Amino acid sequence: MKIYFLFLFLSIFLVFCDSKPIKQEQIRITFPMNDSLYIVQNYEKIESYVPMRDGIKLFTQIYFPKDTSKTFPILFKRTPYGIFPYGKNQFPLMLGSNPYLLHEKYIFVFQDVRGRFMSEGEFVDVRPLKKNSPSDVQIDESTDAYDTIEWLLKNVKNNNGKVGMYGNSYAGFYALMAAIDGHLALKVIVPQCPVSDWFFEDFHHNGAFFLCHFLDFHQYMGQKREGLTKNWVAPLFEIPEDKPYEFFLNEVGALSNVDKKFYKNKIAFWKDITNHPNYDDFWKNRSLIPNLKSIKAAVMTVGGFFDAENLYSPTNVYEAIEKNNPNITNILVIGPWFHGGFYRSDGLSLGKMKFGKESTSIFYLKEVETPFLNHFLKDKPLNFASVPEILLFETGKNQWRYFDSWIPKNISQKKLFLGKNHSLNFDSIKNVGQFDEFISDPNNPVPYTEYKNIHISREYMAENQDFVSQRKDVLTYETEILQEDLTFAGKINVDLFISTSQSDADWVVKIIDVFPDTVSDSELRNYKMLVRSEVFRSRFRNSLEKPEPLIPNQTTEIKFNLQDVLHTFSRGHKISVQIQSTWFPLVDRNPQKYIENIYLARDKDFTKATHRVYFSKNSPSYVTVNILKN
Numbered sequence: 347m348k349i350y351f352l353f354l355f356l357s358i359f360l361v362f363c364d365s366k367p368i369k370q371e372q373i374r375i376t377f378p379m380n381d382s383l384y385i386v387q388n389y390e391k392i393e394s395y396v397p398m399r400d401g402i403k404l405f406t407q408i409y410f411p412k413d414t415s416k417t418f419p420i421l422f423k424r425t426p427y428g429i430f431p432y433g434k435n436q437f438p439l440m441l442g443s444n445p446y447l448l449h450e451k452y453i454f455v456f457q458d459v460r461g462r463f464m465s466e467g468e469f470v471d472v473r474p475l476k477k478n479s480p481s482d483v484q485i486d487e488s489t490d491a492y493d494t495i496e497w498l499l500k501n502v503k504n505n506n507g508k509v510g511m512y513g514n515s516y517a518g519f520y521a522l523m524a525a526i527d528g529h530l531a532l533k534v535i536v537p538q539c540p541v542s543d544w545f546f547e548d549f550h551h552n553g554a555f556f557l558c559h560f561l562d563f564h565q566y567m568g569q570k571r572e573g574l575t576k577n578w579v580a581p582l583f584e585i586p587e588d589k590p591y592e593f594f595l596n597e598v599g600a601l602s603n604v605d606k607k608f609y610k611n612k613i614a615f616w617k618d619i620t621n622h623p624n625y626d627d628f629w630k631n632r633s634l635i636p637n638l639k640s641i642k643a644a645v646m647t648v649g650g651f652f653d654a655e656n657l658y659s660p661t662n663v664y665e666a667i668e669k670n671n672p673n674i675t676n677i678l679v680i681g682p683w684f685h686g687g688f689y690r691s692d693g694l695s696l697g698k699m700k701f702g703k704e705s706t707s708i709f710y711l712k713e714v715e716t717p718f719l720n721h722f723l724k725d726k727p728l729n730f731a732s733v734p735e736i737l738l739f740e741t742g743k744n745q746w747r748y749f750d751s752w753i754p755k756n757i758s759q760k761k762l763f764l765g766k767n768h769s770l771n772f773d774s775i776k777n778v779g780q781f782d783e784f785i786s787d788p789n790n791p792v793p794y795t796e797y798k799n800i801h802i803s804r805e806y807m808a809e810n811q812d813f814v815s816q817r818k819d820v821l822t823y824e825t826e827i828l829q830e831d832l833t834f835a836g837k838i839n840v841d842l843f844i845s846t847s848q849s850d851a852d853w854v855v856k857i858i859d860v861f862p863d864t865v866s867d868s869e870l871r872n873y874k875m876l877v878r879s880e881v882f883r884s885r886f887r888n889s890l891e892k893p894e895p896l897i898p899n900q901t902t903e904i905k906f907n908l909q910d911v912l913h914t915f916s917r918g919h920k921i922s923v924q925i926q927s928t929w930f931p932l933v934d935r936n937p938q939k940y941i942e943n944i945y946l947a948r949d950k951d952f953t954k955a956t957h958r959v960y961f962s963k964n965s966p967s968y969v970t971v972n973i974l975k976n
Contacts, residue, residue, distance in 0.1 A: 381448055382439045388412055388451075389441070393434050396457070396497045398467075400485050404494065405429075405464035405574075408502055409441055409454040417506035419533075419723035420498055421447065422455040423513045424491060424520040426567070428463045429456040432576040443514065443538075443689035446716045452723075453505055455498060459520060460490055464574050471568075471615050471632075472519065472544060475526065478631035491524030495531055508723045512536040514686040515656060522634055522663065525641045534722035536715060538648040539656040539685055540663060543633040545625050545890070547658035552906055553625065553890060554852060554881045555934040555945075557594060559655065559802040560619075561585075561604070568613035583608050585800040591793055593800075594931035600952070601934055601945045620945040625890035638666040644675035644722050646715070650683030651741060652696050652807040657909045661752065675722075677735040678752060679714060680912075681706050682744075684804040697805035698869050702744040709746070740833070741877075742859065742914030752910075753836040757972040762825070762921065764961040764968065770823040770923055774966065781960040784819045784927075786851070788935040788952040791928035792819060802932065811858050811874040811924060821925040821959060824860065832915045833974040838878060838908040842925075843965035845902060846884075848955035849895040849940035853904055854881045854929045855969070859913065860920035874922060877913050881933050882906040885940065895940030901965055908969075923969060927957055 390412055395403035407429050411418055421442060431438060441447075441454040448454075461469025476486045495509050509531045511521040518540025525535050544550060549560045562585055569579040586593055598604065601620070609616050622628040630636075645667055649660025664678040682701040683693055693706030714737065720726040736749035760772050766779030795806040796813040803809075814820045840855050856879040863871045885893035887904050896902055915921055928935060937947045938955040961967050 381441075381445055382437060384448065385409070385437050385441060389437075389454075391434050391437065393432075394501075395466075396494050398460075398485060398490055398493045402460060402465075402467040402485075404457055404460060404466070404490065406455060406457045406494065408498075410502065410504065411451045411453070413451065414504055417504050418451055418453050419506050419508040419510060420455055420495075420502065421452045421719070421723075422457070422491075422495065422498070422509055422511045423517055424457045424459050424487070424494075424511070424524070425513060425517045426459050426462045426469065427516065428576075428578070429458055430576075432464065442512070443686075444711045444715055446712050447719065450716065450720060450724075453502060455494075455502075457494060459487070460485075463571075464576060466574070471618075472541060474631040475523075475637055478637075487520055487523035488526050488528070491520065491532075492527075492529045495524075495529040499531055506723075507531055508533045510534045510536070510719055510723050512538065512719075513540075514538040514689070516541050518656075518659075519634065522638065525643045525645065526637060527640045528643055530642070532643045534644040534646075534719060536646045536648060536719065537663065538688070539650060539653050540634075540647070540659050541656060542635055542659035542663055543629070545629045545633070547656050549619070551658075551880060551933070552882045553623075553886045553893075554883045554936075555601070555619075556802065556932060557598070557601075557934040558590070558800070558931040561594075561598070561608070562801055564613055564615060565609065568609075568615045570612070570614070582610060582612065587800055588798065590798055590800045591931060595789075595791070598931075600937075600947050600949045602948055620943070623943045623945055624886075624893055635662055635666045638663065639670040641667060641671045641674060644718075646677050646679060646718055648688065648710075648715075649678075649680045650685065650687050651680055651739065651911065651913075652683060652687070652804070653685045654802050654804060654807050655685045661910045664752070677718075677737070679710065679737045680910075681710055681739045682741055683707070684807065687804075696808050698810070698873065699741075699808045699875060700744075700867075701739070701741065706739060706746075738912045740912045740914060742833070742916060743831075747912070753972060754974060756975045757835055758975065759970055760973050761968045761970050762923065763966055764823050764923065764959065766961070768821070768823045770825045770921060774968075780962050781845075781958040782821050783956055783958040784821060785954055786819055786927040786938065786957050787954045788928060788938060789954075790819075791930035791935055792817060792854075792926045794929045794932035806932070807876060807879075809876050811856060811876050811922075812872070814924070814926070815874065817926075819926060819928070823923045823925075825921045827862075828915055828917055828919055828921070830917050831976070832921070833976065834877075834911050834913050834915070834971050835974040836972040837910055839970040840880075840882070840904070840906050840908065841970065842904045842967045843901055843960040843962075844884075844904055844967075845899055845958045845960070846896055846938070846955050847898055847957075848938040848953060849898055850936055850938055851884045851896065851955060851957055852881055852927050852929075852933065852936045853884065853906075854879065854924075854926045854933075855908065856922075856924040857908065857911075857969070858922035858924060859915050860922050862918050864918070878908045878911050880906065880908045881929055883936065893942075901960060903965075912974075925959055927955075
């Protein structure tokens with residue numbers, strides 16, 4: 347695909363090859379996230395109710411430049427999280443998430459989505475498109491965006507007739523929905539870490555429930571409001587900050603306790619989850635991925651390689667749009683960020699891992715997002731005639747790289763085989779032995795982090811995994827010391843032969859970069875950096891729609907994917923794979939005996955099981971990786 351796109355790099359050196367590293371040492375800018383005085387001096391604010399086609403009115407804030415000598419494009423964000431501060435004389439510290447756009451002068455529009463805060467109507471989590479709903483449904487998030495854009499064009503003075511939409515997480519979902527059969531004035535969208543399919547991200551991963559992420563979040567998000575409001579609802583319960591692991595294990599216990607102990611019949615979406623434990627039409631109708639068609643706007647999908655919430659969506663959204671809308675501008679940007687880290691942090695580090703000396707967030711906001719939006723909304727000229735459409739940050743080497751496609755063309759697939767004595771190697775001939783086994787006890791689950799977090803931890807995505815290495819219910823395999831750099835690019839495929847003494851089991855597989863004790867940073871000596879990880883629930887091995895139990899003590903093949911990476915394991919490091927069956931309280935505990943609806947499991951249903959991972963000639967276990975040829 348040909349893309350015409352502007353990058354105004356400041357003293358940036360480009361190395362042109364099939365994949366292009368970018369050095370950014372000369373970008374030295376303070377991260378300005380508080381421009382409240384500038385906003386007051388240069389913008390006016392109005393608040394209005396915008397009518398939808400079914401008569402419901404949505405609360406909308408409009409900030410427009412005081413300069414009336416020219417017209418400006420509209421930047422529009424729809425969100426369920428509130429558009430604070432409310433009141434026409436109340437101004438925020440920042441308009442949107444990009445301070446450079448503020449100074450470029452746009453008309454900034456923010457809207458409470460249907461049923462949230464000050465907007466009328468009923469809120470529906472990840473509301474399906476009309477075509478996926480009963481025939482009498484006349485609205486969806488796409489029509490609400492369309493109707494709002496139509497109203498804005500007619501009622502907001504000094505607009506230039508062009509609209510862009512953006513947003514992180516849930517707001518990214520609304521930006522994508524707006525583009526499906528979107529308004530002709532919608533010229534560009536920038537969905538950032540967008541919600542796309544809640545069976546594979548956020549609250550589920552391959553059907554396994556992400557407990558600590560959902561439980562606290564939805565006591566706020568899921569409560570029904572009492573009329574229009576400018577405030578969040580009051581919490582239903584508190585999670586002790588000093589003992590979150592113990593709280594989820596002993597106080598919450600089985601998922602069947604959640605409603606009676608904590609939600610008190612006040613969280614409608616919890617009932618939806620418990621009534622739909624499998625990938626049925628409830629989830630399929632809410633998936634954006636197969637519906638990303640009839641898009642005319644340019645799209646830049648943004649993600650973070652350390653996003654603990656929506657890592658699934660960026661590459662899958664990009665690929666679906668690329669397949670279904672071949673004639674539009676469609677690019678992908680992924681940085682070394684946690685969820686929304688490109689504007690919530692400077693992007694220099696995560697936990698103990700550092701990503702260079704210059705801000706990756708400033709690089710993205712100033713040199714990527716701003717010129718991209720300026721081109722499609724302000725007709726600003728382009729510096730380059732044709733630019734590759736993939737911009738990713740390579741961890742390990744700490745550099746930005748261009749690619750013409752994702753997955754890159756210059757890769758070779760290799761298998762890393764598990765072997766005896768906890769070895770890991772690329773040579774199947776060395777793969778002799780039978781199996782390793784461990785006892786999995788759901789009443790003593792493996793913690794997912796060594797730190798205390800009542801919410802999902804940002805840092806766990808790159809955390810040192812040494813803290814579980816000595817547990818008997820964690821299997822660890824390691825390569826010899828690498829003699830050359832190895833760069834993994836794309837998804838990692840897991841193929842395990844397993845058995846269990848019970849009838850169900852979860853499998854957590856981690857890819858780890860083992861640092862030597864000779865690195866200059868003392869904090870990283872012998873550090874076991876988590877590069878990528880994922881959980882898979884055995885019941886879904888043959889079908890996400892029709893789960894089935896394991897046959898006790900029968901060898902069974904389990905296949906699943908780990909999400910995309912672009913990471914270099916440096917010479918002198920080792921590659922490690924860890925396998926375990928619990929990951930708590932990130933993931934709910936599997937009772938380990940098959941229960942048709944796991945959300946109805948009782949405390950007494952949880953039982954120990956002996957799990958085996960095989961690496962014999964007839965049952966080889968391995969992970970398949972894409973090695974980038976430099």
